[in-house]
Amino acid sequence: MEFDFLNPVNGDLLDEIKTLNPHTLGAQIKLHTERSGVPELDDVQVAIFSVCENRRAPESVEVPDFKELRKKFYRLYPGNWSLRIADLGNIEEGASVEDTYFAVQYLVENLVKNDIIPVILGGGQDLIYAQYRAYDKLDQMVNLVNIDSKFDLGDAELPISNSSYVGKIVVDKPYNLFNYSTLGYQTYFNSQEEIELMERLFFEAYRLGEVTSDISMMEPVFRNANLVGLDLGAIDSASLNSGYFNSPNGFNGREICALSRYAGISDKVSSFGVYEYQANLGPLANTLVAQIIWYFIEGVNYRTNENTISAKREFIKYQVPIDDEILVFFKSPVSGRWWIEIPFLDHVDTKLKRHTLLPCTEEDYLEACNQVIPERWYKAKRKNEV
Structure with a gap:
C-alpha cells in the first residue's frame, strides 16, 4: 500500500521515545518516521493516524497538533495484548477540504480491506463523512454509531460542516447507511424537529441519562456497528479540564472509556474515529484521549470473533x-x-x-x-x- 500523502511522526517524539521504558507502547509500536518511511503493515492489526483538518469546524481557531497526545499515548503500558500496532503519522490539510476527505477515505478503505482497524484522530467531526465514504467500495450496508451530545443531522442542501454531516451521509449516493445511532444526546442541544426526524427514519437515539444509568446496555449497539465516531464534546468539561469544551454535562472519563472498550470489543467495528480534537487541550485532556484510544485497543484484543x-x-x-x-x-x-x-x-x-x-x-x-x-x-x- 502506497500512502505518499502521509507525513511522518514528529521528530521530537522519536527523541522522547528513546527515554521511555522499553515496555511502554511508544517503544513497541511500529512508527512512520522520516528516515524509515511508512512501516510494513503485514503483521499489524490496528493503525493510528491523525488528520490535521478543521476548516469545516468554524469555532476552531488553530489547526490541531497531535504531538502532546501522542506523548501521553506512547507513555502508557499495553495490556496483555497480542496485537501489533502502527502509528502512520499525519494527514495534513489538503489544498481543499475535499482533498483531505479523499486522503482519509482512501487510507481507511485500504486499511479495512486489509483487515487493519484504523484509529482516526481528527479535527472537525465532519471527517466522519470521509470515514463513512471509505465503505463505498466494500459492498455492504453499514451501521454508524456516534457518541455525541448532538445528532449533527443538519440540512443536506447546505455545505457540510462539523455539525451537519449526517444529512449528507443519508442523501448522498451511493446509499450505504442502514442505521445511525447516537449515544449520549442532550435534548437541549437538539431541536424537536431533529428528534422527530430521527424517529421517522427509525434511527436510534439514546439520551445521556439513559446511557449513563447502565452503560452495559449500550454494548449491543456497538456490536452491530461497522464504524464508530466519538465527539470529544460529548465529555463533560470537568473531565477534560479544557476551556474549549464548556458543557457541564456529558460523559465522565470512566464512562467514555467504557464505551470506547465496547466499540473495540465488537467483532464488526472496522474503524474508530476520535474527533473535535483541539490545539492546546492541556495535559488532562490529552491523557484522557490517550486512555480512550488505549481502551479501544484493549477491546479489540479481547474480541471473540462470534461473527463467523x-x-x-x-x-x-x-x-x-x-x-x-x-x-x-x-x-x-x-x-x-x-x-x-x-x-x-x-x-x-x-x-x-x-x-x-x-x-x-x-x-x-x-x-x-x-x-x-x-x-x-x-x-x-x-x-x-x-
Whole structure:
C-alpha cells in the first residue's frame, strides 16, 4: 500500500521515545518516521493516524497538533495484548477540504480491506463523512454509531460542516447507511424537529441519562456497528479540564472509556474515529484521549470473533411467540451474549437480503417472554421493509 500523502511522526517524539521504558507502547509500536518511511503493515492489526483538518469546524481557531497526545499515548503500558500496532503519522490539510476527505477515505478503505482497524484522530467531526465514504467500495450496508451530545443531522442542501454531516451521509449516493445511532444526546442541544426526524427514519437515539444509568446496555449497539465516531464534546468539561469544551454535562472519563472498550470489543467495528480534537487541550485532556484510544485497543484484543458462520452454529436458539410474530433469539454459549433475528421479507425490496442477527440483551429476551416487543427489533424490521 502506497500512502505518499502521509507525513511522518514528529521528530521530537522519536527523541522522547528513546527515554521511555522499553515496555511502554511508544517503544513497541511500529512508527512512520522520516528516515524509515511508512512501516510494513503485514503483521499489524490496528493503525493510528491523525488528520490535521478543521476548516469545516468554524469555532476552531488553530489547526490541531497531535504531538502532546501522542506523548501521553506512547507513555502508557499495553495490556496483555497480542496485537501489533502502527502509528502512520499525519494527514495534513489538503489544498481543499475535499482533498483531505479523499486522503482519509482512501487510507481507511485500504486499511479495512486489509483487515487493519484504523484509529482516526481528527479535527472537525465532519471527517466522519470521509470515514463513512471509505465503505463505498466494500459492498455492504453499514451501521454508524456516534457518541455525541448532538445528532449533527443538519440540512443536506447546505455545505457540510462539523455539525451537519449526517444529512449528507443519508442523501448522498451511493446509499450505504442502514442505521445511525447516537449515544449520549442532550435534548437541549437538539431541536424537536431533529428528534422527530430521527424517529421517522427509525434511527436510534439514546439520551445521556439513559446511557449513563447502565452503560452495559449500550454494548449491543456497538456490536452491530461497522464504524464508530466519538465527539470529544460529548465529555463533560470537568473531565477534560479544557476551556474549549464548556458543557457541564456529558460523559465522565470512566464512562467514555467504557464505551470506547465496547466499540473495540465488537467483532464488526472496522474503524474508530476520535474527533473535535483541539490545539492546546492541556495535559488532562490529552491523557484522557490517550486512555480512550488505549481502551479501544484493549477491546479489540479481547474480541471473540462470534461473527463467523462456525461460531453461530453453536448458538442456542429460543423462540418466543408474540401476537402474530415468533421472535427468534440466539445466545452464545461462549460469551453469553444475545441476538434476535430480523426476518428476510421476500415480497419487498429489502436492504437486508438474508436473515440478519441483531445484537440484543438478555433483558430483551426476558421482556419478549412477557409479551413486550424489543424496540430495536421493531425499528430494524421497519427499516428492512422501507
